[in-house]
Amino acid sequence: MAGQGSGGNVIAAICNVFFPGLGQLVQGRILAALIxxxxxxxxxxxxxxxxxxxxxxxxxxxxxxxxxxxxxxx
Known part of the structure; x- marks a missing residue:
């Protein structure tokens, strides 16, 4: 991911709209996704x-x- 405001972060935020934690999982942050x-x-x-x-x-x-x-x- 390129950093804050990047296209990857926008996609991750949209993923969280449908399933909370999915965006963190897309970013590779497994513990945050579980929490x-x-x-x-x-x-x-x-x-x-x-x-x-x-x-x-x-x-x-x-x-x-x-x-x-x-x-x-x-």
């Missing part, structure tokens, strides 16, 4: 408890932003 996927799907499964649903929404948006702003040189 985002577990946070989102765990919270979404427990949506009726309200707080996990909020955590899922935050994880969803955070995964998209994280993939879009990823800079491999850090």
């Amino acid at each position: 985002f996927a577990i946070a989102f799907f765990g919270g979404a499964a427990l949506w009726f408890l309200v707080l996990p649903g909020i955590v899922a929404a935050i994880a969803y948006v955070w995964a998209i932003i994280d993939a879009a702003k990823f800079n491999p040189s850090n």
Whole structure:
């Protein structure tokens, strides 16, 4: 990947719209992909408890932003 704002980051962010964590997986960050996927799907499964649903929404948006702003040189 070329860095922040590159075409690869845009593709990764779009992947996260459909499946949270997929964008991080496309970027080769397996641990981050697992954390985002577990946070989102765990919270979404427990949506009726309200707080996990909020955590899922935050994880969803955070995964998209994280993939879009990823800079491999850090």
